[in-house]
Amino acid sequence: GESVGLHLPTLSVQEGDNSIINCAYSNSASDYFIWYKQESGKGPQFIIDIRSNMDKRQGQRVTVLLNKTVKHLSLQIAATQPGDSAVYFCAGNTGRRALTFGSGTRLQVQP
Amino acid sequence: SQTIHQWPATLVQPVGSPLSLECTVEGTSNPNLYWYRQAAGRGLQLLFYSVGIGQISSEVPQNLSASRPQDRQFILSSKKLLLSDSGFYLCAWSVSGRSGEQFFGPGTRLTVL
Numbered sequence: 001g002e003s004v005g006l007h008l009p010t011l012s013v014q015e016g017d018n019s020i021i022n023c024a025y026s027n028s029a030s031d032y033f034i035w036y037k038q039e040s041g042k043g044p045q046f047i048i049d050i051r052s053n054m055d056k057r058q059g060q061r062v063t064v065l066l067n068k069t070v071k072h073l074s075l076q077i078a079a080t081q082p083g084d085s086a087v088y089f090c091a092g093n094t095g096r097r098a099l100t101f102g103s104g105t106r107l108q109v110q111p
Numbered sequence: 112s113q114t115i116h117q118w119p120a121t122l123v124q125p126v127g128s129p130l131s132l133e134c135t136v137e138g139t140s141n142p143n144l145y146w147y148r149q150a151a152g153r154g155l156q157l158l159f160y161s162v163g164i165g166q167i168s169s170e171v172p173q174n175l176s177a178s179r180p181q182d183r184q185f186i187l188s189s190k191k192l193l194l195s196d197s198g199f200y201l202c203a204w205s206v207s208g209r210s211g212e213q214f215f216g217p218g219t220r221l222t223v224l
Binding site for chain 1: 153154155157199201203205211212213214215216217218220
């Protein structure tokens with residue numbers, strides 16, 4: 001769920017390894033989820049989204065997994081590159097118009 | 112294609128001074144519009160959202176206000192800034208009428224001294 005104001009946890013991985021970033025949500029009614037990537041000093045950018053009638057969706061080097069039973073969402077990045085270093089946010093809809101954002105995870109890729 | 116603009120990109124203001132941040136969207140009609148604030152090293156906090164001209168919903172009580180004078184223009188204002196108003200302000204838009212992807216602007220970094 002949303003945790004506004006918390007300091008961001010950090011995930012450190014080696015270049016070339018796979019990264020898994022996790023997110024938990026609390027609203028059982030949420031039926032749409034999205035992952036954003038935010039580089040320093042820039043606005044968040046869309047990575048991938050998933051609707052609740054799916055449990056997996058793949059993009060280019062990224063996969064989102066949705067487990068509605070435990071209200072858990074994850075983002076997997078294959079062969080992590082230095083350019084993947086950023087803050088990653090998950091978000092889910094809480095109504096017809098609004099998205100609620102998670103607190104974010106800072107991904108650091110070590111060369 | 113749609114684009115979203117914010118200005119200024121950076122702003123340094125003294126405590127007690129007024130604020131006006133502007134956001135405009137191009138290439139779409141009747142978008143939902145949003146203002147977020149992001150403190151350094153932290154997550155996104157939704158401040159306001161709007162589903163139409165003159166329609167503003169406030170998510171967090173504070174000394175900020177928002178207005179939507181035109182369909183694709185969203186303004187964030189304050190009459191008197193506080194030190195705690197410092198942060199990175201992001202405007203976003205989404206397609207009207209449904210929950211879905213929000214598209215973010217480049218942001219405005221505000222420092223209140």
